[in-house]
Amino acid sequence: MKYIDEYRNGEAVKALAEKLRRAMSHESRVTTLMEVCGTHTMAIARFGIKELLPKNIRLLSGPGCPVCVTPNGYIDHAIALSRRDGTIIATFGDMVRVPGSTASLEKEKADGRDIRIVYSPLDAIQMARENPAKEIIFLSIGFETTIPAIAAAILMAKKEGLKNLTFLTANKVVPPALETLLQGDLKLNGFILPGHVSTIIGGKAYIPIVEKYRIPCSVAGFEPTDIIGAILDLVEQGLSGSPRLSVQYSRAVTMNGNKKAQDVINEVFEPVDAEWRGIGAIPSSGLKLRSSFEGFDAAVKFDVDIEETKEGKGCICGLILQGLKDPPDCPLFGKACSPETPVGACMVSSEGTCAAWYKYED
Amino acid sequence: MQNQGTEVLRHRDTVSLAHGSGGRLTHDLVRDLFAKYFNNEYLSTLSDSAEIKLSALDILFTTDSYVVKPLKFPGGDIGKLAVCGTINDLAVMGARPAYISCSLIIEEGLELTVLKDIIGSMSKTADEAGVMIITGDTKVVEKGAADRLFINTAGIGLKIGSAVLGMGRIEAGDKILINGCVGDHGMAVMAAREGLGLSSNIKSDCSPLHKLIEAILQTASDERQVVKFMRDPTRGGLATTLCEIAESTGYDIEIDEKAVPISDSVKGISEVLGIDPLYSANEGKVVVVVSPDAADSVLKKMRFNPLGKNAQIIGAIKKGHGRVHLKTVIGTSRRITMLTSSQLPRIC
Amino acid sequence: MCLAVPMKLESIDGDLGIVNIGGVKRKIGLMLLDKPAAGDYVLVHAGFAIQKIDEKEAKKTLELLSAIMSEGTQ
Numbered sequence: 200m201k202y203i204d205e206y207r208n209g210e211a212v213k214a215l216a217e218k219l220r221r222a223m224s225h226e227s228r229v230t231t232l233m234e235v236c237g238t239h240t241m242a243i244a245r246f247g248i249k250e251l252l253p254k255n256i257r258l259l260s261g262p263g264c265p266v267c268v269t270p271n272g273y274i275d276h277a278i279a280l281s282r283r284d285g286t287i288i289a290t291f292g293d294m295v296r297v298p299g300s301t302a303s304l305e306k307e308k309a310d311g312r313d314i315r316i317v318y319s320p321l322d323a324i325q326m327a328r329e330n331p332a333k334e335i336i337f338l339s340i341g342f343e344t345t346i347p348a349i350a351a352a353i354l355m356a357k358k359e360g361l362k363n364l365t366f367l368t369a370n371k372v373v374p375p376a377l378e379t380l381l382q383g384d385l386k387l388n389g390f391i392l393p394g395h396v397s398t399i400i401g402g403k404a405y406i407p408i409v410e411k412y413r414i415p416c417s418v419a420g421f422e423p424t425d426i427i428g429a430i431l432d433l434v435e436q437g438l439s440g441s442p443r444l445s446v447q448y449s450r451a452v453t454m455n456g457n458k459k460a461q462d463v464i465n466e467v468f469e470p471v472d473a474e475w476r477g478i479g480a481i482p483s484s485g486l487k488l489r490s491s492f493e494g495f496d497a498a499v500k501f502d503v504d505i506e507e508t509k510e511g512k513g514c515i516c517g518l519i520l521q522g523l524k525d526p527p528d529c530p531l532f533g534k535a536c537s538p539e540t541p542v543g544a545c546m547v548s549s550e551g552t553c554a555a556w557y558k559y560e561d
Numbered sequence: 562m563q564n565q566g567t568e569v570l571r572h573r574d575t576v577s578l579a580h581g582s583g584g585r586l587t588h589d590l591v592r593d594l595f596a597k598y599f600n601n602e603y604l605s606t607l608s609d610s611a612e613i614k615l616s617a618l619d620i621l622f623t624t625d626s627y628v629v630k631p632l633k634f635p636g637g638d639i640g641k642l643a644v645c646g647t648i649n650d651l652a653v654m655g656a657r658p659a660y661i662s663c664s665l666i667i668e669e670g671l672e673l674t675v676l677k678d679i680i681g682s683m684s685k686t687a688d689e690a691g692v693m694i695i696t697g698d699t700k701v702v703e704k705g706a707a708d709r710l711f712i713n714t715a716g717i718g719l720k721i722g723s724a725v726l727g728m729g730r731i732e733a734g735d736k737i738l739i740n741g742c743v744g745d746h747g748m749a750v751m752a753a754r755e756g757l758g759l760s761s762n763i764k765s766d767c768s769p770l771h772k773l774i775e776a777i778l779q780t781a782s783d784e785r786q787v788v789k790f791m792r793d794p795t796r797g798g799l800a801t802t803l804c805e806i807a808e809s810t811g812y813d814i815e816i817d818e819k820a821v822p823i824s825d826s827v828k829g830i831s832e833v834l835g836i837d838p839l840y841s842a843n844e845g846k847v848v849v850v851v852s853p854d855a856a857d858s859v860l861k862k863m864r865f866n867p868l869g870k871n872a873q874i875i876g877a878i879k880k881g882h883g884r885v886h887l888k889t890v891i892g893t894s895r896r897i898t899m900l901t902s903s904q905l906p907r908i909c
Numbered sequence: 910m911c912l913a914v915p916m917k918l919e920s921i922d923g924d925l926g927i928v929n930i931g932g933v934k935r936k937i938g939l940m941l942l943d944k945p946a947a948g949d950y951v952l953v954h955a956g957f958a959i960q961k962i963d964e965k966e967a968k969k970t971l972e973l974l975s976a977i978m979s980e981g982t983q
Contacts, residue, residue, distance in 0.1 A: 201917070207890050211974040214981035265909060318956055538901040760935070832930065
């Protein structure tokens with residue numbers, strides 16, 4: 200597969216890992232790096248990257264997992280909407296097994312609600328065209344990689360005059376979360392930044408963070424040579440004492456990003472404070488629909504009874520998402536909380552820190 | 562981390578879809594409920610078919626139910642699946658499949674043209690495979706009580722030769738082979754689903770493997786008995802079958818990712834949807850465990866058969882702790898475990 | 910947080926296009942790109958092309974990898 204296989208070259212990976220080992224061989228302290236993005240967590244597990252790292256590099260998984268940080272209340276709201284007559288819920292597969300306060304979308308589907316997995320918001324538009332007598336509600340989650348696609352779909356729906364399609368939004372943006380992490384107790388020596396979010400927002404979005412916190416940053420792609428290349432870059436930045444924003448994933452990321460996509464986002468959405476499950480409220484970290492698109496807002500259009508939000512007792516997903524604790528530190532890990540019976544989102548999401556740990560650690 | 566089974570069942574009141582996915586929960590249910598109550602020397606082996614003696618004859622006997630959606634998919638339909646699946650469960654245990662029963666549970670409202678197509682497909686598949694459907698039953702239930710059509714089959718066949726096939730024969734050093742590309746069936750069914758908007762030429766690999774398997778068993782000279790064990794990886798994919806073998810025998814399994822045959826289309830769709838082909842269903846594949854010195858000749862024999870032209874040696878049995886390890890394309894090692902429930906398309 | 914796959918843009922029809930990877934095709938939205946052309950490789954996420962793969966930069970990255978590999982053998 201072009202632009203994929205070439206970056207999975209085993210010899211190149213070995214050479215990069217050796218270079219990294221040499222760079223770290225005189226370091227007595229542990230270098231702690233955080234991969235922000237859940238897709239990076241998955242790629243690191245899938246390719247066995249940790250095996251290649253010297254013992255004095257520690258990787259933490261951050262909160263870049265839209266499923267993990269979506270509050271219980273959002274799932275409860277989606278479930279309440281699914282119980283309306285004549286409603287079809289269109290959702291990405293990722294959300295289907297996330298536990299709400301008492302149920303999940305998967306359980307509701309088993310109970311007969313019309314909940315359908317789609318690959319794209321374009322599929323929800325098609326559903327709306329094909330089912331004029333039904334209300335289609337699209338569960339709009341995701342970071343800046345996904346937001347332009349949803350915004351573009353909303354513009355298409357508006358242009359077409361679709362009256363039976365709405366969006367339940369819980370979209371979030373990355374840079375404010377990075378600031379919150381750095382203002383907390385976490386001691387980090389570098390960020391492996393999310394490659395695909397960055398194709399949209401550009402490397403420039405992180406410059407203020409590098410300058411304010413003097414932290415090495417590298418925007419990384421998702422193939423093994425990309426990830427090790429970015430780690431090597433962060434280590435070299437640390438050793439030289441000059442942190443900067445570097446773009447490892449230059450074949451897809453520029454400093455300015457995708458301006459057209461940024462414009463589409465700004466046309467449809469505006470910033471709002473948002474609740475990150477397990478972390479709390481982060482100012483201006485979310486997006487909501489602008490008033491001219493209120494007709495597409497499912498939260499406004501439909502009045503439903505949502506059950507009282509209950510968080511799983513003992514669950515420390517929040518601390519895990521912030522890199523402050525590891526899964527085995529959680530009293531529920533491997534006992535009440537497992538992939539078969541997940542309590543928190545970290546275990547449900549296939550990319551969640553706890554799910555990855557359970558699956559891959561011995 | 563494994564064997565949380567009985568604990569898990571205690572946490573549940575109802576059967577969930579995950580119990581039917583072929584992964585961890587299915588195994589727990591079989592072990593903790595069915596094997597506990599149907600406790601006899603035949604069932605407890607949990608083999609693909611049961612080997613019994615009637616008078617002096619060695620007979621293999623199996624049963625299966627088919628509930629696939631959609632009823633028709635690229636490369637086959639539920640009827641073809643039912644016949645092939647039954648044949649394969651007998652063949653992997655060393656039997657020549659002979660007779661099949663066919664029991665239908667039909668939802669009121671199913672179009673007769675659809676039913677006709679499926680029955681026609683079963684008849685064609687059986688004829689081509691040289692087996693006979695000799696007894697059956699039909700029930701119709703109210704709308705909503707069954708999802709369009711469920712098919713249950715049972716199959717019997719006579720054991721060929723004297724090959725002793727079973728996990729108990731597996732030893733450290735044995736090689737593991739597969740007859741061709743994995744993940745085709747699962748991906749074909751997923752690609753055909755509405756709401757994903759994908760078009761591809763991926764077809765289910767649904768096929769009867771008894772002739773290929775007979776050829777494999779003939780590679781072994783009877784005295785040497787080089788073929789130790791066979792299983793057709795269905796739901797849960799190749800990875801699940803390998804985990805079953807490792808867990809039951811207590812040996813480790815090492816697989817070379819580069820050696821596992823996967824078609825370009827399946828690779829493509831797996832990148833797009835974020836689904837791992839190692840866990841995707843197959844309906845025309847057989848995993849064969851053989852003595853190391855016979856691996857090359859068994860491979861040659863498999864490649865001679867049209868259903869084995871992409872056969873590969875994919876790994877080996879090692880002394881260990883019942884774990885499956887994959888040597889990735891970049892040379893690192895990753896642990897393969899059983900999944901809890903079926904994979905869903907993802908954007909993250 | 911983002912599975913995006915490089916796919917070849919085969920054809921364009923207004924704001925939509927058909928992309929292909931290994932024979933798997935899908936209709937996607939092109940409105941997030943500036944002047945996409947058939948033959949381009951684009952990153953596809955959730956049914957939209959979010960960026961065009963920069964062939965020159967892709968090559969540069971591979972050249973860097975080659976350099977590191979030969980460094981290693983010295």
